Amino acid sequence: MASLGELERAVMDLLWAGHEAATANTLRDLLAQSTRPENGTAGHEGKDLAVTTVLTVLSRLERKGLVERERGTRPHRYQAVSSREDHTAELMHEVLGSAPDREAVLARFIGSVTDTEAETLRKLLGLS
Amino acid sequence: MFWTSWFLAVLAIALAWPVPVLLSRAQWPARSPFTAMLLWQAIALAGGLSMIGAMLVYGLEPIGDNLLAGLKALAGMVFTNAPTTSLGFWHVFALSAAALLTAHLVFTLLLTYYKIQRQRRRHRELLALLASPSADGPRTMVINVDSPVAYCLPGGARSVTVLSDGLMAALEPAELRAVLNHENAHLDQRHHLLLWAFAAWRQALPWLPTTRLAQEAVSSLIEMLADDVALKTESKATLIKAIAIVAGGNSGSPAARMAFGEPELCDVGPGQPGATGGAGSARTTASRVSRLLSPQPPLPEPLRAAVLAACLLLLAVPTALLIVPGLLG
Numbered sequence: 001m002a003s004l005g006e007l008e009r010a011v012m013d014l015l016w017a018g019h020e021a022a023t024a025n026t027l028r029d030l031l032a033q034s035t036r037p038e039n040g041t042a043g044h045e046g047k048d049l050a051v052t053t054v055l056t057v058l059s060r061l062e063r064k065g066l067v068e069r070e071r072g073t074r075p076h077r078y079q080a081v082s083s084r085e086d087h088t089a090e091l092m093h094e095v096l097g098s099a100p101d102r103e104a105v106l107a108r109f110i111g112s113v114t115d116t117e118a119e120t121l122r123k124l125l126g127l128s
Numbered sequence: 129m130f131w132t133s134w135f136l137a138v139l140a141i142a143l144a145w146p147v148p149v150l151l152s153r154a155q156w157p158a159r160s161p162f163t164a165m166l167l168w169q170a171i172a173l174a175g176g177l178s179m180i181g182a183m184l185v186y187g188l189e190p191i192g193d194n195l196l197a198g199l200k201a202l203a204g205m206v207f208t209n210a211p212t213t214s215l216g217f218w219h220v221f222a223l224s225a226a227a228l229l230t231a232h233l234v235f236t237l238l239l240t241y242y243k244i245q246r247q248r249r250r251h252r253e254l255l256a257l258l259a260s261p262s263a264d265g266p267r268t269m270v271i272n273v274d275s276p277v278a279y280c281l282p283g284g285a286r287s288v289t290v291l292s293d294g295l296m297a298a299l300e301p302a303e304l305r306a307v308l309n310h311e312n313a314h315l316d317q318r319h320h321l322l323l324w325a326f327a328a329w330r331q332a333l334p335w336l337p338t339t340r341l342a343q344e345a346v347s348s349l350i351e352m353l354a355d356d357v358a359l360k361t362e363s364k365a366t367l368i369k370a371i372a373i374v375a376g377g378n379s380g381s382p383a384a385r386m387a388f389g390e391p392e393l394c395d396v397g398p399g400q401p402g403a404t405g406g407a408g409s410a411r412t413t414a415s416r417v418s419r420l421l422s423p424q425p426p427l428p429e430p431l432r433a434a435v436l437a438a439c440l441l442l443l444a445v446p447t448a449l450l451i452v453p454g455l456l457g
Contacts, residue, residue: 005256012257064253087254088273094251095279095290103347104240104327105247107314107354109278109307111347113375113413121372121417 007057010034012066016084021070021077024054130189132449136182139446143175148338152345158419160427161352163435165322168342168349170439172329175338176233178446180226185450187223190214196454236332237325244324248283255281259290264308267315270296276377280311282320289315298377303370306362313357319350348412355416368420375413 002010014030015022022030028051058078061067066087070077082090095108113121148171151157157164181195188198191205191214202223204210215223259269268289271277276295281288289311291304299307314320326346330339358367427435 009257066253066257084258088258088271091251091254091258091271092273092275092277094247095277102247104244104320104323105251106279106281107311107319107323107350109310110371110374111412117414118376121375121413 004057004060007031007053008061011054011057011061012080012084015067015078015080021079023075023077024051024058025075027058027078028054130186132453133182133185133189136178136185136446136449140175140178140182143171143178143442144336144338147171148341152341155424156427156431157345157349158352158415159424160432160435161349161356163427163432165346165349165353166439167435168326168345169322170442171338172326172342174442174446176329177443177450180230181446181450183222183226183229187215187219187221187226190216190219194453195450233329233332237328240324240328240331244327248281251281252283252286252288255288255290262291264291264304267312268308276374278307278311278374280314282315282318287315294377295374298373299370300366302362302366303373306358306367306370307374309361310354310358310367313354314350317350317353317357319354322346322350344411348415351412351416352419355420364420364423368417371413371417371420 010031011027014027014034028049031049031054058067058069062069062078066081067078068081070079094102095106096112151164151167151171185195185198188195188202191201192198201210205212205215212220255269255271259271262268262270267287268291270291270293273292274294275292276298277290277292278295279290281290289308291307295307296304323346326339326343330343333339355367426432
């Protein structure tokens with residue numbers, strides 16, 4: 001059985017790739033398909049995967065603010081809140097931002113550098 | 129009591145302004161970053177201690193011969209309604225200010241801690257979905273970003289170093305090892321705790337010169353300490369080249385910013401060096417490189433010992449002034 005973390009990742013990959021809302025049943029079927037080739041003929045992960053597990057994963061993702069549920073429809077249809085690119089941009093904004101209280105969150109190899117400084121550095125080191 | 133409070137006040141003022149200004153201009157911290165780091169910590173701790181201590185001792189002066197007796201008398205006034213007539217307006221004012229400042233410092237420290245933890249947790253959650261594990265080890269992840277980016281996200285056992293695809297493509301294996309060793313040094317030496325404390329110190333007292341200078345100095349010193357660790361396994365030329373490539377790739381080039389679709393980042397450009405911390409970190413990179421290009425010998429042993437003695441005195445003197453009279457009396 002795949003861990004919840006791995007399943008979260010697999011579900012998000014499906015939602016990001018699909019561009020449209022999907023039900024837990026659809027997602028379970030897609031997950032079963034995608035795990036089969038890796039496990040040869042057995043495909044045990046797909047068979048073991050219950051819809052309730054997918055729902056657990058979806059509610060965890062919902063709590064993290066990564067997926068949203070369409071209200072009113074039954075069964076619920078889920079979709080990603082923002083695209084993979086938007087989330088990557090969110091991360092990079094946190095990394096490249098330079099507010100003092102952000103600097104304590106993570107440590108970058110190189111802080112912000114101005115154009116002129118980067119140019120000086122390159123010249124200094126004989127890189128073009 | 130009276131002289132103690134004046135001495136502590138003078139110490140607090142010295143540590144709030146002239147001492148940090150001088151230390152931030154000094155050249156030697158680049159030669160012995162670890163010693164300088166200890167000195168900054170001693171200055172911050174002793175500064176806070178003497179600031180609060182001066183007000184406390186002044187406020188308690190009429191009701192006790194020493195701090196402990198004064199505190200006992202004060203507790204009597206608060207809890208058993210003993211007469212407070214012996215305390216004048218300024219004494220009550222100083223005591224209130226000491227209590228408020230203490231609460232403010234502790235509260236800001238905790239608030240900053242929760243803010244940082246929340247941001248880190250969110251960051252880790254997204255990384256778990258967006259980044260893939262790297263071949264370099266369990267603590268390393270690779271994220272699909274074109275610019276060369278490397279950073280570490282502290283979190284105890286879940287600490288992780290993140291490299292971008294762009295970085296992996298731009299760097300030779302040895303340069304990559306230098307970057308990884310640098311980031312792992314941050315994690316191993318728990319630099320995030322220092323950054324947290326000094327970020328909170330600045331957040332709490334932003335108008336005090338020492339808090340900004342101290343935070344900038346500490347940010348810069350931890351980079352030097354991490355560089356020194358990277359130099360243990362990789363050559364100086366390798367590290368410098370890695371710095372230059374990453375700095376070049378992250379600099380103003382609009383392409384690098386457009387890649388993230390992040391217009392806000394364009395605020396940090398040439399000529400307007402970062403609304404907040406940009407100027408500081410640019411200085412950090414420059415001083416790191418010049419330190420690598422023209423290395424200076426570390427401070428001689430006696431001088432380092434003298435600085436360490438100064439650190440101890442800075443912490444011991446205010447503490448002793450506050451506590452020892454009470455123990456003797």
